[in-house]
Amino acid sequence: MSEIIVVGGGAAGMMAAYxxxxxxxxxxxxxxxxxxxxxxxxxxxGRCNVTNAADMETLFANVCTNEKxxxxxxxGFDNRAVMELLExxxxxxxxERGERVFPVSDHSSDVxxxxxxxxxxxxxxxxxxxEVQEILWEEAGGGEAQSLGRVRGVRLRSGxxxxxxxxxxxxxxxSYPLTGSTGDGLxxxxxxxxxxxxxxxxxxxxxxxxxxxxxxxxxxxxxVGLRMVCGKKELYREQGEMLFTHFGVSGPLVxxxxxxxxxxxxxxxxxxxxxxxxxxxxxxKPALDMEQLDRRLLRDFEEQKNKQFKNAxxxxxxxxxxxxMVMLSGIxxxxxxxxxxxxxxxxxxxxxxxxxxxxxxxxxxxxxxxxQGGVSVKEVNPSTMESKRVSGLYFAGEVLDLDAHTGGxxxxxxxxxxxxxxxxxxx
Numbered sequence: 001m002s003e004i005i006v007v008g009g010g011a012a013g014m015m016a017a018y019x020x021x022x023x024x025x026x027x028x029x030x031x032x033x034x035x036x037x038x039x040x041x042x043x044x045x046g047r048c049n050v051t052n053a054a055d056m057e058t059l060f061a062n063v064c065t066n067e068k069x070x071x072x073x074x075x076g077f078d079n080r081a082v083m084e085l086l087e088x089x090x091x092x093x094x095x096e097r098g099e100r101v102f103p104v105s106d107h108s109s110d111v112x113x114x115x116x117x118x119x120x121x122x123x124x125x126x127x128x129x130x131e132v133q134e135i136l137w138e139e140a141g142g143g144e145a146q147s148l149g150r151v152r153g154v155r156l157r158s159g160x161x162x163x164x165x166x167x168x169x170x171x172x173x174x175s176y177p178l179t180g181s182t183g184d185g186l187x188x189x190x191x192x193x194x195x196x197x198x199x200x201x202x203x204x205x206x207x208x209x210x211x212x213x214x215x216x217x218x219x220x221x222x223x224v225g226l227r228m229v230c231g232k233k234e235l236y237r238e239q240g241e242m243l244f245t246h247f248g249v250s251g252p253l254v255x256x257x258x259x260x261x262x263x264x265x266x267x268x269x270x271x272x273x274x275x276x277x278x279x280x281x282x283x284x285k286p287a288l289d290m291e292q293l294d295r296r297l298l299r300d301f302e303e304q305k306n307k308q309f310k311n312a313x314x315x316x317x318x319x320x321x322x323x324x325m326v327m328l329s330g331i332x333x334x335x336x337x338x339x340x341x342x343x344x345x346x347x348x349x350x351x352x353x354x355x356x357x358x359x360x361x362x363x364x365x366x367x368x369x370x371x372q373g374g375v376s377v378k379e380v381n382p383s384t385m386e387s388k389r390v391s392g393l394y395f396a397g398e399v400l401d402l403d404a405h406t407g408g409x410x411x412x413x414x415x416x417x418x419x420x421x422x423x424x425x426x427x
Contacts, residue, residue: 001025002426005154005164007132008185009036011411012397012418013170014115019077019422020168021122028162029124030154032131032180037112039172039179043369043411048108050086051079051415052408053099059412062405064202064259069377069402073385073416076423079408082415089114100408131157135167135188137390148193151392166425168385168394170418173371174199175398185399186374192390195376197401200262201368203410205250206280209358212324216244219320225283226253228260228359235260235278239286249280249357255369256405258362262372282355284317293349301345305338312337316352325351370410374401385421394421 004020006013009031017029029036040048052059059074060067083093083101091114092104103110119126136152153163171185186196220243228236235257242251257280264278285293304312310333313322326333329348331340365371375395379388387393396417404410 002165003163004028004166004168004422004425005030005162006168006170006422007154007188008170008172008397008399009033009126009128010170010172010397011037011040011414012172012399012421013168014112014119015415015418016168016170016394016396016422016425017124018115018118018122019419020425021119021124021422023423023426025426027122027124028164029119029126030130030132030156031126031128032184034129035112036116036126036128037108039176039181040112040411041108042176042179043108044102046108047102047106048111049100049102049406049408049411050093050111051082051101051412053079053083053095053101058099059409062407062409063402063413064263064405065372065403066377066401069380069382070413070416072383073420074412077416077419079412081419082412085118086111086114089118098407132184132188133157135169135192135393136161137192137393148389149391151390164392166392166394168396168418168421168425169399170395170397170414170421171399173374173398174365175201175204175368175371177365181371181398185395189375189395189399192387192393194379194387194389197373197376198266199371199373200265201362201365202259202262202372202403203255203369203406204258204367205245205363206248206254206258206261206359207361207363208248208280209360212327213244213248213357214246215324216320217246219244219318220251221282221284221318223286224253225286226257227281227283227354228257228264228278229281230264230278235264239283242282247363248359250363252406254280259372259403259405261359261362278359280357280359282357284352284355290349290353293352294346297345297349301337301340305336307337309333309335309337309340325355328355369406370403371398372403374399377401384424384427385417386424392425394425396421 002025004025004027006017006029021027091110132154134155137149139149169185172181225239240253242253385394397414
């Protein structure tokens with residue numbers, strides 16, 4: 001029996017502790033907050049989108065960064081295994097639109113309670129209000145670059161040392177710092193000789209240069225198309241729901257697009273190009289092609305030919321959006337519909353199909369669901385989650401350079417990598 005120390009009591013940490021206890025090890029789970037699963041508690045607006053019930057191909061397709069690294073983790077403990085585990089632990093689940101899986105109760109606390117039962121059953125020693133200050137390790141003789149040393153345990157902020165045969169770091173990234181995600185694991189990684197890739201907020205609202213977004217604050221658009229373009233390269237295209245804010249745009253479509261914005265900025269910096277060339281284009285009528293839209297405009301204008309342009313758009317857009325569309329069209333709002341030229345109408349159709357926004361940046365970590373970047377997966381064994389540089393040291397969850405779209409995919413990464421680390425620690 002080995003002594004396993006798990007640092008961080010979030011999704012990955014609770015899963016790692018459960019899996020390690022199932023192998024007969026003595027497990028100590030250390031959490032600096034007053035309770036386990038503090039970030040898990042607020043996910044999915046408190047409902048906790050625990051995973052996604054899609055097939056394996058779809059799971060991988062929704063991973064934005066380093067999806068190949070996840071083969072062993074996903075196939076070793078997939079979404080079905082997560083669902084079965086929670087239901088057997090007394091947390092019934094349901095599947096909603098987009099294959100998103102939630103507790104039947106719609107309470108994230110039920111997911112955390114289920115893990116509490118699993119941890120008690122496994123004899124896991126949970127230490128709350130306890131902060132790890134440092135990973136203890138011994139350097140290897142000979143100075144081989146691929147084997148810097150061996151883990152010994154951890155030093156707590158109190159100064160006390162805990163010895164362990166393996167340490168699993170599951171401290172999360174930098175998003176939602178009030179839940180305790182303050183980058184501790186990234187610091188541990190660097191202190192033990194690991195590379196940490198550049199971190200950015202992800203699944204986060206986007207800031208735009210256009211002042212008129214402020215006039216639309218709170219307006220939600222359903223069934224619209226969204227494209228993200230950097231220079232001539234299209235980075236993202238999807239259809240769904242979005243929301244205007246006082247500083248730009250948010251909502252499901254935008255949060256997913258933000259994954260690609262971080263990558264675009266990194267690539268632009270690497271190529272010494274202008275990262276500010278990232279644009280969004282909103283298709284307000286994705287069900288209509290240009291020809292169909294032109295016919296629709298002709299029909300609407302014919303029915304309201306004596307009305308002013310600004311008063312003839314109620315059938316096309318929400319009322320809050322109309323003044324903005326009139327302003328951006330360049331057509332005088334007082335102009336009678338029957339005076340609008342064919343060219344003006346066609347240019348207006350182009351605007352409807354590609355309403356432009358210039359992205360200036362993202363929201364802060366306080367607004368971000370996840371962190372993009374983290375411990376370089378090149379320095380972690382994908383078959384075990386063990387460090388290639390310090391034996392006995394494992395990483396799982398958001399602390400790694402892994403991220404995915406919204407819809408339960410990021411939690412699946414946490415469950416799968418946590419389970420794999422817990423199973424292999426102490427071997």
